[in-house]
Amino acid sequence: MRCFPALLLAGLISGIPAVVRAESSRIPVNIVCAEAAWCDVAAQIGGPDVRTQALLSTPGIDPHDLTPSPSMARAMAGSGLAVVNGATYDDWALPFAASASDRIVVASIAGWHPGDNPHLFLDPAAVEKVARVLADKLSHQPGVSASAVDGRLNAFLKELDGVKAGLAAMKARHDVVSVAAVEPVGQTLLGDAGLDIVDESFALAIMNHAEPSPRDVAEVDTLIDGRRVRMLITNPAIHSPQIDRLVDRAQAVGLPVVAIGETLPPGQSWQGWVHGILQTVEQALGDGRQ
Numbered sequence: 001m002r003c004f005p006a007l008l009l010a011g012l013i014s015g016i017p018a019v020v021r022a023e024s025s026r027i028p029v030n031i032v033c034a035e036a037a038w039c040d041v042a043a044q045i046g047g048p049d050v051r052t053q054a055l056l057s058t059p060g061i062d063p064h065d066l067t068p069s070p071s072m073a074r075a076m077a078g079s080g081l082a083v084v085n086g087a088t089y090d091d092w093a094l095p096f097a098a099s100a101s102d103r104i105v106v107a108s109i110a111g112w113h114p115g116d117n118p119h120l121f122l123d124p125a126a127v128e129k130v131a132r133v134l135a136d137k138l139s140h141q142p143g144v145s146a147s148a149v150d151g152r153l154n155a156f157l158k159e160l161d162g163v164k165a166g167l168a169a170m171k172a173r174h175d176v177v178s179v180a181a182v183e184p185v186g187q188t189l190l191g192d193a194g195l196d197i198v199d200e201s202f203a204l205a206i207m208n209h210a211e212p213s214p215r216d217v218a219e220v221d222t223l224i225d226g227r228r229v230r231m232l233i234t235n236p237a238i239h240s241p242q243i244d245r246l247v248d249r250a251q252a253v254g255l256p257v258v259a260i261g262e263t264l265p266p267g268q269s270w271q272g273w274v275h276g277i278l279q280t281v282e283q284a285l286g287d288g289r290q
Contacts, residue, residue, distance in 0.1 A: 026143050028046075028050050028051040029049060029050045029080045029141050030050075030053075030078075030081070031046065031050050031051065031052045031053070031079060031081045031083065032053045032054075032055065032075050032082050032083070032100070033053070033054050033055065033082070033084075034054075034055050034056060034076075034083065034084050034090040034093040035054060035056050035063065035085055035090065035263070036054035036056060036263060036264040037121035037264040037273070038054075038083045038085065038106065038121060039052040039083070040052075040268075040270045041130060041134065041156070041270055042083060042134055044155075044156050044269065045131055045134050045135050045138065045152050045153050045156055046152070049138060049141070049143075049145075049149070053079075055068070055076065055093070056090075057263065057266065058263065059237075059261055059265060060237050060263070061237060062237045063085075063089060063262070065209070067092075068093065068096070072093075072096070076093060076096035076097055076100060077096045077097075077099035077100060078100070079101065080100070080102065081100065081101065081104065081137060082100035082102070083103070083106070084103065084105050085105075085106045085107065085120055085121065086106055086107030086120075087106070087107035087112045087116070087118035087120060088114075088118055089118040089119070102137060104130065104133055104134065104137070107120065109129050109130055110123065110125070110130075112126075117184055117187045117188050119184070119186060119187070119262060121262075121264075122188060122189045122262075122274070122277075124160060124163055124167070124189065124192065126188075127160065128160055131156055131160070135150065135152075135153040159269075159271045160271065163271055163275065164192075166278055167189070167278070168192075170194055170281075171193055171194035173194075174194045174285060176194055176196055177195045177196065177230050178195075178196050178198045178229045178230060179229050179231050179232070179233055180197070180202075180220055180223050180224060180229040180246075181199065181232070181233040181234075182202075182203060182206055182232070182233070182234050182238065182246060183206045183207045183234075183238050184200065184203045184204060185207075185235045185260050187203075190233075190281070193281065195281070199216070199223060199229075201216045202216040202219070206238065206243070212242075217242075224246065224249045224253065225253060227253055227254075227255060230255075230256070230284070230285055231250075231255060231256040231258050231284045232247065232250040232255055232256070232258070233257075233260055234247060234258070234259050235259070235261065235262060236261045237262055256284035256287045258280055258284045260280075
């Protein structure tokens with residue numbers, strides 16, 4: 001009889017470390033994204049069940065012309081889930097993603113077509129579609145609680161609804177606002193807020209590293225000099241004497257210059273980043289009243 005409690009106690013003690021070991025040995029899904037914005041969305045939905053790594057997380061880098069390093073290639077190719085924007089934006093990453101255990105190409109999910117804006121991480125509709133696909137993929141991973149993933153997805157979608165409400169409120173306040181841009185980063189987001197990039201041909205040429213036509217250059221000069229737009233939008237990742245000249249012209253006539261980057265700032269969530277962009281634009285609309 002004396003042995004039974006001792007054996008029972010020994011069984012209980014030996015059982016506790018086994019449970020702890022089972023929990024601690026769970027390996028998070030390794031998600032590697034080309035862009036930090038997509039990794040933030042994945043981290044919000046995956047929570048402790050994922051480990052994320054963004055290949056591009058330093059503001060000021062132009063992903064269009066990036067030459068990937070061997071370490072970038074190895075990281076994405078060896079990931080459990082690779083997330084690539086696609087849409088000609090980071091197509092250098094597509095071959096690496098093809099070697100990953102699973103992959104998400106945002107352009108395919110979002111229904112992107114040639115000629116559409118490639119900055120899909122600033123398109124709320126595309127972000128929602130990717131969030132749902134991420135949740136579905138993660139919920140089918142071994143050891144991952146589908147209900148926990150669903151709860152985090154719903155929390156993110158609620159935040160996304162807040163972004164959409166902010167965009168709708170801006171559009172209602174300002175109707176249609178003409179703006180000039182040196183490159184169409186955030187064009188879809190701005191369109192949802194009621195802003196219309198009226199120098200689209202010029203902006204697309206700059207994005208594609210082509211020389212804008214003399215007609216397009218003259219048109220954007222006229223728009224700025226005559227204050228026929230409410231602001232000039234720049235991209236901190238793109239620099240050229242031509243862009244500097246436009247910024248100088250805008251400042252000379254008192255036109256607000258708003259910088260919208262294409263890399264999620266360190267320490268910010270996707271929704272926090274977008275809210276910050278909208279606040280900056282809203283401020284510029286007040287400063288640039290005609």
